[in-house]
Amino acid sequence: MIQPSKSYIPPAPVAPAPAPVAQPTNTYVPPAPVAPAPVSQPTNTYVPPAPVAPAPAPVAQPTNTYVPPAPVAPAPAPVSQPTNTYIPPAPVSPVEEVEQTPADGYRYKTVRRVVYRHRA
Numbered sequence: 147m148i149q150p151s152k153s154y155i156p157p158a159p160v161a162p163a164p165a166p167v168a169q170p171t172n173t174y175v176p177p178a179p180v181a182p183a184p185v186s187q188p189t190n191t192y193v194p195p196a197p198v199a200p201a202p203a204p205v206a207q208p209t210n211t212y213v214p215p216a217p218v219a220p221a222p223a224p225v226s227q228p229t230n231t232y233i234p235p236a237p238v239s240p241v242e243e244v245e246q247t248p249a250d251g252y253r254y255k256t257v258r259r260v261v262y263r264h265r266a
Contacts, residue, residue, distance in 0.1 A: 247253060
């Protein structure tokens with residue numbers, strides 16, 4: 147284990163102060179004079195109207211032609227009435243009840259399931 151020494155360690159030397167920065171001089175620069183915009187006189191220029199488009203060619207009207215009605219479909223074949231045949235339900239096999247259901251209608255599991263672990 148290292149024993150602390152009882153000798154004095156002087157503090158680190160202080161860094162020199164940074165060099166002074168030259169302060170900017172406040173000089174006023176006036177804005178540039180605004181030149182007046184040249185005023186131009188309006189010029190009268192004649193623009194002739196667009197030429198008239200030629201009339202479209204006449205469209206031929208369809209002529210009415212006779213369309214005969216569709217042929218009548220033959221009458222459907224008569225449907226025979228269904229026969230009333232009763233099919234009895236299948237016989238119910240007797241159910242073997244393993245445990246009795248309690249009066250409240252719930253089934254409670256009372257036997258714990260055993261899990262066998264396979265050892266390798």
